[in-house]
Amino acid sequence: MNYIKLLNAAFEKFYFDDRLNPAHVTLYLALFQEWNCSRFVGEISVNRRDLMRAAKIGSKSTYHRCIVNLNDWGYLDYFPSKSAFKGSRIRMCVLEKQETKAEEDFDSFLDGIAGQYSSKNVPVQSQYSPESGHLSKPSSPNHKPLVGSNINSTKLEKISKQPKDRMDVLLFFNAKGLSPEEGKRFFDYYQKNEWRTGDGEQVRDWEALAHSWIKNTFRFSGKKFSKKDSLQTSNAKDYDQPL
Structure with a gap:
């Protein structure tokens, strides 16, 4: 039964x-x-x-x-x-549907096909894909992996990158003509935020983000200097003299 x-x-x-x-x-x-x-x-x-x-x-x-x-x-x-x-x-009472001889032969045929591709006869290590970390579907002996099967993972590794350490950031800022203190501020800010942008997304290219940081630094610095120049006067006044 x-x-x-x-x-x-x-x-x-x-x-x-x-x-x-x-x-x-x-x-x-x-x-x-x-x-x-x-x-x-x-x-x-x-x-x-x-x-x-x-x-x-x-x-x-x-x-x-x-x-x-x-x-x-x-x-x-x-x-x-x-x-x-x-x-x-x-x-x-046995309610099971009684199969005909043709149906039994067809079921046996399907079971035989399933047995040929059963994962029970495939070593566990061959089912595990170290690149993806998941079990891979067993394939026939003549199966060849696709050439571009790991291209997307390689690109993802190149795009999803963060600086190795603080020194990597300092050297980058120094090459762009900024002081190490500015690079330190950049690194500490995003390190504190676990390298996430303002909308919560993971930083995928820290160098592009550093370029935006440097651009804003120069822009804000320019505003500061222009404001300072507008307050300067060429005539010195002596406030000790009576009006």
Whole structure:
């Protein structure tokens, strides 16, 4: 007996049987579990109290009505016990669809194909791709990897870069004609923000970001100097003399 096929066949029959209500379904599933625990023997002996508890049925009349209905509708054979010390007997009906010889041969053919490409026969180390860190799909022996399969990862490594250390930044700023203090301010600012931009995105090219920083530094410095020059006067005034 195949547990999955039996249960799927039962659910398929539930779907098209409008006579069933939730009590019928839960009682059948409770009986199915007892049948499964008994390794699908021909008949099982059941206890009404245990079945009612498992099926969440609180009324004896509901229980008897449902089990009689399941018997009449072909889900099981019910043999009630007349003894208080002996449980009733249930013979579960096999609802599994019987496959034809052609269907069985086709299923065997599919299983054979699946077995040829099963990952069970492939070493674990060959399924693991160190570049991506994920399990790779097993391929045939004649399979050749695509030439550009790792091009995107290489480009991503080049784009998604951050400075190696503070000295790398200081040397860059020095080459652009700025003082090391300015480079230190740049490095400390983005190091504190975990190298993220103002909108929370990860910095992907710190040199381009440094160019913008340097450009703004010169621009703001120009504004500062022009403002200072506008306040200067050529005539010296002596405020100690009376007006």
